[in-house]
Amino acid sequence: MNALRPNAPPTTAAAPQDATPAPVLTWDEGGEPRSARWRSENGAAPPRRVAVADDRTRAADAYKLACEGTALLWRGDFHNARQLLAALARRIDRRPRKPAPADDPARAFHLHRAAQSQRARILGMLLVPLDAAYGVPLHRAPDVRAACIQAYGPAPAESGAAGGTHSVVSLRELLGLVGAYEWHRKGVEIPALGGERIHPDYGVFSPQRGEYVDLVGRAPLPADPLPLAFDIGTGSGVLAAVLARRGVRRVVGTDQDPRALACARRNAERLGVADRFEAVAADLFPTGRAPLVVCNPPWLPAKPTSAVEYAVYDPNSRMLRGFLAGLPAHLTPGGEGWLILSDLAEHLGLRTRADLLALFEAAGLTVLDRLDIAPRHPKARDTSDPLHAARAAEVTSLWRLGAAED
Known part of the structure; x- marks a missing residue:
């Protein structure tokens, strides 16, 4: 997947803003309660359990937590987060799948869809922060502002200056936004x-x-x-x-x-x-x-x-x-x-x-x-x-x- 051009100006036409109250993700970090807007274009509910993860987090531990329903909020290097996501995908794909009868294509389809859904759920547990201006406050993060504006609409006026964690999104969804923006641009x-x-x-x-x-x-x-x-x-x-x-x-x-x-x-x-x-x-x-x-x-x-x-x-x-x-x-x-x-x-x-x-x-x-x-x-x-x-x-x-x- 191609990254956005560095410092691409966020000039993409905005998506309409949703007037309904935004869902909120809550977690503890450094012994203090935290909260941020939860973003999910699929309408998924905010994870109930969140652990903070960084470059020291092992793929085996992350996979176990994600399978158990605990999301991981990433605070390390952005490229390492992408590598962890790929490692999680490889572990999922290595799992044995229930075989479908060769003479039952409908059963094969439904098993395939169930496997896709389970895969998406686990990979969606790796989360990244966005600041108030749709910047990703992580080391080596690409400029995703234009992609976010196209998907989410303009950054809320009340959010103030960039910096910190204003909202949280799954890394998988964010990469999907970037890919969709490239399709739009090209x-x-x-x-x-x-x-x-x-x-x-x-x-x-x-x-x-x-x-x-x-x-x-x-x-x-x-x-x-x-x-x-x-x-x-x-x-x-x-x-x-x-x-x-x-x-x-x-x-x-x-x-x-x-x-x-x-x-x-x-x-x-x-x-x-x-x-x-x-x-x-x-x-x-x-x-x-x-x-x-x-x-x-x-x-x-x-x-x-x-x-x-x-x-x-x-x-x-x-x-x-x-x-x-x-x-x-x-x-x-x-x-x-x-x-x-x-x-x-x-x-x-x-x-x-x-x-x-x-x-x-x-x-x-x-x-x-x-x-x-x-x-x-x-x-x-x-x-x-x-x-x-x-x-x-x-x-x-x-x-x-x-x-x-x-």
Whole structure:
């Protein structure tokens, strides 16, 4: 993971501040009670037990404490903290895992998810301090201010000057913030946009898997010119931008996440399509009808464990079901709904093709066509991945759907 540039100016657009009271972490240090704001983008509660750790802390002792539920607040060298985190990860990965039956992919998936959750919990026990200006008051710490501003918003005005421990965050989350900021700064190249880049903000799904974007770039539009399209769950705005570049005169992108809406607007401005794009806060559909309604819902019907996982996991297929059920009422006569969906859930035994087709039928939809594309991501070729068999067989499809009564 690349560190931030030294003394990078914190000019990133700010995330919205949360008006709810901030959770507080408490601990004893040097015989005195201490407290600081607890930061967790995943909504995890502050650890109940905290021990102070530094460069003298052994990995074996840290691992034992973390497994028992005691967090370690780091007061030593920052690079040594990263090395300790890596040592903890190696110990976790060496533990024997309960094997899943080869003929039960759903069981393999759930065991994999449970192992991921346990791994994240243990690694999340190594904590680092942040001062009032989002500096890390540790030796050899990088400048993470810009990454924190993007994720947390501006430093609170009442916090005063930098220095000391104003808040505490897990080192794993902080490194994730830095990585997300680098994705935002560099952008993700999108072939369907002629190689131009989308810049995802922190907490907004990054379109690294470009094959689904390629499908939207080559599917035949239901009319030319097309006056209007809806992009349901717009996220970074990548699909809306592709549609606008293809000549759609107006694209309305919806999302429930204020971060996503702001991110989509900024990407539309960078790509020169802001005059044809409107971002609307909505649960699924905006008001009205359109001749094209596009949706790329989360592909797996499972419970997310972090904010960014809501782009991957859709509990009980809520978004998929809502999109299909509401689609006919939001299509103009002869219009099309484009559902972009991987069949990974089918290979994992989480949903069958018959289940999906039954949802189409129940919504009064008919399949006009289907475009398929194979995945290009490295996990499809990683034989060490517990889910390799399912990933290797995965196909992403763009389903062209129409209202049955048309």
